[in-house]
Amino acid sequence: MQREGSALHGLGVVILKELSDHLTSTRMRVLEWLIVVVGILAVYGAIQQIKDTTAEDPFLFLKLFTTSRESVPFTFVSLLSILVPLVSIGMAFDSVNGEHNRRTLSRILSQPIYRDALLFGKFLAGLFTLSVSLIALWLLVIGLGLVLLGLPPNGEELARAFIFLLVTIAYADVWLPLAMLFSIIFRSPATVALVSLGLWFLTLIWPMLAPAIVIAFAPSSSEETLILASQYFQRLSPSTLFGEVVVAILNPTTRSLGPMYLSQLQGAVLGAPMPLGESLIIAWPQIVGLIASTILLFVTGYVIFQRQEVRA
Amino acid sequence: MSADNVIEAQGLTKRYDGATVVNGISFSVARGEIFGLLGPNGAGKTTTILMLLGLSDISEGQARVLGFDPEREPLAVKRRVGYLPDQVGFYDNLSASDNMRYTARLMGLEREEREKKIAESLDHVGLHDVADRPVDTFSRGMRQRLGLAEILMKDAQIAILDEPTSGLDPQATAELLQIIRNLKDRGVSVLLSSHLLDRVQSICDRVALFNQGNIALLGTVGELGRQVLGIGYYVDVEAEGQGLADKLKAVPGVKSVESASGNHMRIYAERDVRSDAAAAVIAAGGRLLRLSVETPSLEMIYTRYFESVSGGRHAA
Numbered sequence: 001m002q003r004e005g006s007a008l009h010g011l012g013v014v015i016l017k018e019l020s021d022h023l024t025s026t027r028m029r030v031l032e033w034l035i036v037v038v039g040i041l042a043v044y045g046a047i048q049q050i051k052d053t054t055a056e057d058p059f060l061f062l063k064l065f066t067t068s069r070e071s072v073p074f075t076f077v078s079l080l081s082i083l084v085p086l087v088s089i090g091m092a093f094d095s096v097n098g099e100h101n102r103r104t105l106s107r108i109l110s111q112p113i114y115r116d117a118l119l120f121g122k123f124l125a126g127l128f129t130l131s132v133s134l135i136a137l138w139l140l141v142i143g144l145g146l147v148l149l150g151l152p153p154n155g156e157e158l159a160r161a162f163i164f165l166l167v168t169i170a171y172a173d174v175w176l177p178l179a180m181l182f183s184i185i186f187r188s189p190a191t192v193a194l195v196s197l198g199l200w201f202l203t204l205i206w207p208m209l210a211p212a213i214v215i216a217f218a219p220s221s222s223e224e225t226l227i228l229a230s231q232y233f234q235r236l237s238p239s240t241l242f243g244e245v246v247v248a249i250l251n252p253t254t255r256s257l258g259p260m261y262l263s264q265l266q267g268a269v270l271g272a273p274m275p276l277g278e279s280l281i282i283a284w285p286q287i288v289g290l291i292a293s294t295i296l297l298f299v300t301g302y303v304i305f306q307r308q309e310v311r312a
Numbered sequence: 313m314s315a316d317n318v319i320e321a322q323g324l325t326k327r328y329d330g331a332t333v334v335n336g337i338s339f340s341v342a343r344g345e346i347f348g349l350l351g352p353n354g355a356g357k358t359t360t361i362l363m364l365l366g367l368s369d370i371s372e373g374q375a376r377v378l379g380f381d382p383e384r385e386p387l388a389v390k391r392r393v394g395y396l397p398d399q400v401g402f403y404d405n406l407s408a409s410d411n412m413r414y415t416a417r418l419m420g421l422e423r424e425e426r427e428k429k430i431a432e433s434l435d436h437v438g439l440h441d442v443a444d445r446p447v448d449t450f451s452r453g454m455r456q457r458l459g460l461a462e463i464l465m466k467d468a469q470i471a472i473l474d475e476p477t478s479g480l481d482p483q484a485t486a487e488l489l490q491i492i493r494n495l496k497d498r499g500v501s502v503l504l505s506s507h508l509l510d511r512v513q514s515i516c517d518r519v520a521l522f523n524q525g526n527i528a529l530l531g532t533v534g535e536l537g538r539q540v541l542g543i544g545y546y547v548d549v550e551a552e553g554q555g556l557a558d559k560l561k562a563v564p565g566v567k568s569v570e571s572a573s574g575n576h577m578r579i580y581a582e583r584d585v586r587s588d589a590a591a592a593v594i595a596a597g598g599r600l601l602r603l604s605v606e607t608p609s610l611e612m613i614y615t616r617y618f619e620s621v622s623g624g625r626h627a628a
Contacts, residue, residue: 005387013417103401107459110365110395111418112387309328310367311358 003114010113014121015128022091022129031087032133036140038083042076043141045069047148058273061153062160062250064145076141077246080168081239082204088130088175089196094189095122095180096305101187106310119305123177123298130172138165156276163249163280170290171242175200177294181301184308206237227259238293241286248283257282316342318470318501319364323373326359326525333359335525336373341470341503346496348512349505350614351522357505358398360522361472364503365395378469391419394463398474400455404448408439408458411447415462433464437491453484460491463500471495473504477511489515513610521614523621529613537608538582540617543567547579547586547605553598563588575601 022028046067050060057063068075096119099105109115142161146152153161178199182192202209210233214226221229234240244257252273274282319341326334334356341347349357362368364375366386374381380388402411409430416426434440437457447455456476463471476492477485485508493515495502506512512519513533521529521536529536538544549560552575560569560579565588567580579589586605593600 004385009387010418010420013414016417017414102403103397103399104403106362106367106397107395107400107402107462108415108418109367110390110393110397111415112391112420113418114386310362 005112005114007114007116008120009117010111011117011121011124014113014117015125018122018125019128022125027090028087028129031090035080035083035087035133036137038079039076039137039141040144042068042072042074042079043144044148045072046076047145050149059157059160059250059252060151061145061149061157062252064141064149065161065164066246066250077243077250081171081242081246084130084134084168084172085175085200085203085239087133088126088172089179089193089200091126091129092122092176092179093183093192093196095126096183097187097189097192098183101189109310115306116302119180119302123180126176126180127169127173130176131169134165134169134172138168159276160249160252160279163276164246167242167245167249167283167287167290170287170294171238173294174238174290174297177297177301181297181304184301184305203237203239207234207240210234210236224259231258235286235289238290241289245283245286245290248279248286252276252279254279254282257286318343318378319347319503320376321360321364321373322375324360324363324370324375325372326356326363326368327371333525334363337520337522337525337527338373339520339527339530341501343501344496344499345517346492346502346504346515348516348519349503349522350507350509350512350519350610351505351528352507352618355522356525357522358474361395361474361503361505365389365393365472392468393470393472394466394468396456396459396463396471396473396476398478400459402447402450402455402458405446407444407446408434408450409443411458412462412465416465419466421465429465429467433461434458436464436494437461438487451484453480453488456480456484456488457491460488460495463495468500470501470503473502475506476504477506477508485511509610509614519610521617523618528617528621533610533613534607536610536613540613540620541580541608543580543582543608545581545584545605545607547581547584547589547603549577549579549589549593549600550575550602551577551593551598551600553593553596556593556596556598559592559596560589563592 043064046064046069049067049069050063065076099108108118138161142153175196179192179196182195183189186192186195211226211230214230214233218225218229235244248254248257253271255274317340321340322338323336324334324338325332325336337360349360351357359368363370364377364382366382366389370383377389378392382389403414406414412430412434413426416430421429431440434443437460439454439457439461442450442454447458450458473492477488480488489511492502492504504512504516516533518530518532519536520527529539531539534544557569557571557577560566560577563585565581565583565585567582570578570580572578579585584605586603590600590603
């Protein structure tokens with residue numbers, strides 16, 4: 001059945017409202033400070049480490065993101081992969097059911113807009129807020145690197161660092177529609193927060209869990225199958241995908257994200273950096289995977305929201 | 313669709329998971345009329361309202377609101393219809409006027425018009441002084457009034473109010489009803505649902521009585537009285553004299569006479585029989601002390617109707 005008018009009528013209004021909510025809420029401020037403080041500590045540690053063990057490295061600047069102090073097990077990248085989902089979840093866990101519970105949903109939807117605009121607006125405002133926070137953090141880190149390392153990044157390093165930023169935003173965006181989806185399904189924000197955080201925790205232990213699951217289901221397969229199967233399994237988790245992309249982008253010597261056969265290594269100059277384009281191609285499936293899961297999660301939430309009854 | 317009807321429903325039906333919540337109801341609301349949807353909770357009133365607004369799919373039948381199909385042209389409907397949901401909610405951290413600003417933007421009002429209308433409508437509902445206070449300091453009645461202010465701001469042709477007075481204290485109720493009457497005076501048609509019967513009776517032109525997804529009765533309160541109780545009026549007579557009850561029973565149009573305490577009698581009648589009753593008392597040599605007429609209260613009709621319905625069910 002054809003509906004009259006644009007589905008996105010009123011989208012801009014919703015985005016502005018949600019943005020102002022995000023940018024003024026105490027919750028967002030706390031989450032942002034958490035990530036900024038922790039991120040800067042990690043980078044500071046990395047800088048100390050780089051200074052102590054200076055070596056010839058054409059991509060020294062990128063080490064900012066991937067090195068850690070020996071005593072501290074966290075790099076900037078690994079901290080981001082843990083904390084960024086928290087920010088996304090924190091932003092979206094009461095996005096739709098909050099409107100239900102405040103009883104504002106039916107009042108807003110009785111204005112001349114479609115539900116599409118409301119959901120899109122909430123998603124885009126979240127995406128925008130995340131992007132702004134991450135860009136600010138990224139600039140802060142680059143600046144810190146410039147000042148403390150005293151070494152300007154070259155063009156390719158900057159390009160790789162920028163792609164890393166985009167991928168981080170894409171990774172953060174996987175969690176946004178996930179939390180929104182749960183906030184559509186469950187009426188209580190506490191339930192949404194618990195379920196989302198449960199999934200988040202699952203992705204933390206997933207790299208250890210995946211091989212165990214594969215062995216449990218196929219105990220007698222060959223070692224090769226086991227390794228491949230558990231890698232595919234691990235890639236179900238967005239943080240695995242994120243980690244793999246980051247390795248390929250920030251570590252230019254990476255040639256493959258899976259096991260390689262000896263025949264494939266013939267003629268390869270090991271340790272030689274790959275051109276940026278090649279690194280991107282290596283990481284491309286993972287990047288697509290991240291974006292696709294965002295879209296898939298959003299569409300699922302969208303369909304459920306469209307069919308949901310408005311009344312509380 | 314007749315030109316005078318702003319809402320028309322034909323065989324409107326809603327099913328959820330096999331259960332029929334609204335079962336083929338038909339009714340119409342005339343321009344400038346206050347129409348009441350009455351009935352117990354869960355009888356299908358809110359679902360009917362949501363279908364009219366295009367916020368809920370219609371399983372069967374059709375609805376026309378100001379000539380628009382709420383399923384196909386929901387924006388056209390929502391642009392012209394104001395809706396006050398049951399226990400309306402606002403963004404508590406925002407001020408009253410900021411809440412209004414958000415909805416005004418959603419309506420597409422330009423800045424100047426927006427500010428003017430927000431001020432006007434807040435003034436109209438008596439919230440002008442608290443316009444900049446956050447809504448979480450508002451009482452229930454103030455929130456309802458803020459909801460009505462939104463409808464005023466919209467210049468809606470129809471106001472749909474779901475349980476507008478539930479949970480309000482008597483004074484807040486009176487204020488709210490006054491605003492609803494003002495709406496009518498501005499030419500706005502009002503569709504309201506309620507279970508607060510005496511209040512509804514005082515402002516509704518016509519009512520529809522819901523029962524388990526069906527409209528059991530439809531009409532003015534007087535018509536319903538005749539349908540359910542078989543009477544349209546009751547006349548209270550206080551008179552001294554002998555055998556007055558029998559004399560009064562003989563008056564044309566009187567259904568029955570009930571002797572209450574002392575000299576007090578209550579006549580149930582199809583029409584206003586005051587003058588005939590007075591004549592009868594005088595003719596019988598009685599002394600007429602008091603004579604008053606009332607239409608049966610909606611509450612009486614409602615109670616009697618549901619007694620008869622559930623009584624029938626028990627018997628079956």
